[in-house]
Amino acid sequence: MSDLLQLEDFTQAEGEMHRPTLVERKSVDYRAIAKNVGRIGVGKKYHIKTYGCQMNEHDTEIMAGMLEEMGYTAASNLEEADFILFNTCAVRENAEDKVFGEIGRIKPLKNRNPELILGLCGCMAQEEVVQQMVAKTYPWVDIVFGTHNLHRLPELIDRARHSQETIFEVWDKAGDVVENLPKLRKEGIKAWVNIQYGCNKFCTYCIVPYTRGRERSRLLEDVVAEVKELAAQGFKEITLLGQNVNDYGIDLKAYDFADLLAACNEVAGIERIRFTTSNPWNFTDKLIATIARCDKVVEHIHLPVQSGNNTILRRMNRGYTREFYLDLVKRIRQAIPNVSLTTDIIVGFPGETEEQFEDTLSLVEEVRFDGAFTFIYSPRAGTPATRFKQQVSEADQKRRLQRLIELQNRISREINDAMKGETVEVLVEGESKTNAEFLQGRTRTNKIVLFQGPKHLIGQLAQVTVTEPQTFYLKGKLVTSGEEMAV
Ligand code: SAH
Ligand code: SF4
Ligand code: F3S
Numbered sequence: 001m002s003d004l005l006q007l008e009d010f011t012q013a014e015g016e017m018h019r020p021t022l023v024e025r026k027s028v029d030y031r032a033i034a035k036n037v038g039r040i041g042v043g044k045k046y047h048i049k050t051y052g053c054q055m056n057e058h059d060t061e062i063m064a065g066m067l068e069e070m071g072y073t074a075a076s077n078l079e080e081a082d083f084i085l086f087n088t089c090a091v092r093e094n095a096e097d098k099v100f101g102e103i104g105r106i107k108p109l110k111n112r113n114p115e116l117i118l119g120l121c122g123c124m125a126q127e128e129v130v131q132q133m134v135a136k137t138y139p140w141v142d143i144v145f146g147t148h149n150l151h152r153l154p155e156l157i158d159r160a161r162h163s164q165e166t167i168f169e170v171w172d173k174a175g176d177v178v179e180n181l182p183k184l185r186k187e188g189i190k191a192w193v194n195i196q197y198g199c200n201k202f203c204t205y206c207i208v209p210y211t212r213g214r215e216r217s218r219l220l221e222d223v224v225a226e227v228k229e230l231a232a233q234g235f236k237e238i239t240l241l242g243q244n245v246n247d248y249g250i251d252l253k254a255y256d257f258a259d260l261l262a263a264c265n266e267v268a269g270i271e272r273i274r275f276t277t278s279n280p281w282n283f284t285d286k287l288i289a290t291i292a293r294c295d296k297v298v299e300h301i302h303l304p305v306q307s308g309n310n311t312i313l314r315r316m317n318r319g320y321t322r323e324f325y326l327d328l329v330k331r332i333r334q335a336i337p338n339v340s341l342t343t344d345i346i347v348g349f350p351g352e353t354e355e356q357f358e359d360t361l362s363l364v365e366e367v368r369f370d371g372a373f374t375f376i377y378s379p380r381a382g383t384p385a386t387r388f389k390q391q392v393s394e395a396d397q398k399r400r401l402q403r404l405i406e407l408q409n410r411i412s413r414e415i416n417d418a419m420k421g422e423t424v425e426v427l428v429e430g431e432s433k434t435n436a437e438f439l440q441g442r443t444r445t446n447k448i449v450l451f452q453g454p455k456h457l458i459g460q461l462a463q464v465t466v467t468e469p470q471t472f473y474l475k476g477k478l479v480t481s482g483e484e485m486a487v
Helices: 054-069 093-112 128-137 150-160 208-212 220-232 257-265 285-293 310-316 322-335 354-367 394-417 482-486
Strands: 027-029 045-050 083-088 117-122 143-145 167-169 177-179 190-194 237-241 272-276 300-302 340-347 371-376 423-431 439-443 448-452 461-469 474-481
Touching (some): 054 083, 054 117, 054 150, 054 237, 083 093, 093 117, 093 128, 128 167, 143 150, 150 167, 190 220, 220 237, 237 257, 257 272, 285 322, 310 322, 310 354, 322 354, 340 354, 340 394, 371 394, 394 461, 423 448, 423 474
Parallel strands (some): 027 177, 045 083, 083 117, 117 143, 143 167, 237 272, 300 340, 340 371, 448 474
Antiparallel strands (some): 423 439, 439 448, 461 474
């Protein structure tokens, strides 16, 4: 990997890619910077517990990849592990409380096995208050490292073997984008691919810009190379990951997210391309047209709205109005008629009145989302919203959440009911976890489908007729598989 983007190395071979302008942004190769600590994990086992978003899940795949290169193998439970790692989320307080509870429960294991190494990483580790808390209350944690330096895990474990004290290595700023990180992906059907790190939006309630730093895009050529490698390994579906995927490329000043989607769409072998999360802000007409045009890019957009009231949206610093959001939804639906839309909503933001909350309900009625992740506002230390007046009472927050969930569930059920009799394309992911008689997969619109069929369909596309729609999934009957059709 070049230290500076090499113009000479960049060809027009990937279809519509533009030549990038030279940017002072370094990508470094993991193999070149990782200190070789040797196979110090041979005969040892690891267990990683992951909280939070898909980005964290994917970071766990990277760290598992590093550990397996060191010789570690996965432990089936905490008790048999020689290295336990909590990859944490800081987005809401209850997630943090859970982690501290878990760290407390590990203490007896540490007492029993002094060789056991315990690590804390991820977004919580970036918070100074958490670092202080660990130092003061949980000194049996061996290593604390953040989101910007997870590539240093092998060296930190090596150091922890010889240290009695907690090792803190948290970078407050992101370094270079690290490429060629090892990854241990779970199954060979769906894969996550990072395209961008960090967030520049600073919504007033959100801790992510503080824990993940500023937006940094991976080079288009590096993303496409990874997607090609995944296709060669047999993966059928990729999900492009970033906190604001539609800001992809802004820092590189050479290409944008639509160009990246178009380039990924050319990769043979990949059947479906998903992306998350896109912000309503900067969701351009070019992007809408590209999603509509690219056959592999699915008809599902997760488009967090957060609130339906303009005063609240402004105080959240979301950068759009209710009217803008509704118009964007209209433009998306015009271009992609069968699109499924999901969202994130926060209730009980400081100062939210009953009328302002009603605006959120009416927006939900108007848009008719396929699904929504709904949250009670959780104050995060260091974010501006903690200083806003009139925090909403817990009772009101809970009541509002309940009303919102009931409304959304009714709408989800109505949308699903209307699919009865429709035949949908399902990427079969495996057996249902709750009932092994059924196979489970997803439609292009990201709806879960359960149906009975032969196991050899796992990893294939199947045609399924919806017979019994439910609120959170669809039950169906197998028509024919893509494989059988091809014969
Ligand atoms: N980048 C994404 C969101 C990432 S965080 C976006 O902007 O769309 C995922 C969701 O967590 C957010 O959409 C928001 O609904 C919720 N969230 C973030 N901070 C929160 C807080 N302090 N309290 C409650 N919910 C929060
Ligand atoms: Fe948080 Fe807003 Fe960034 Fe999303 S866009 S990660 S909600 S600051
Ligand atoms: Fe949580 Fe960090 Fe993701 S705060 S939601 S794990 S970016």
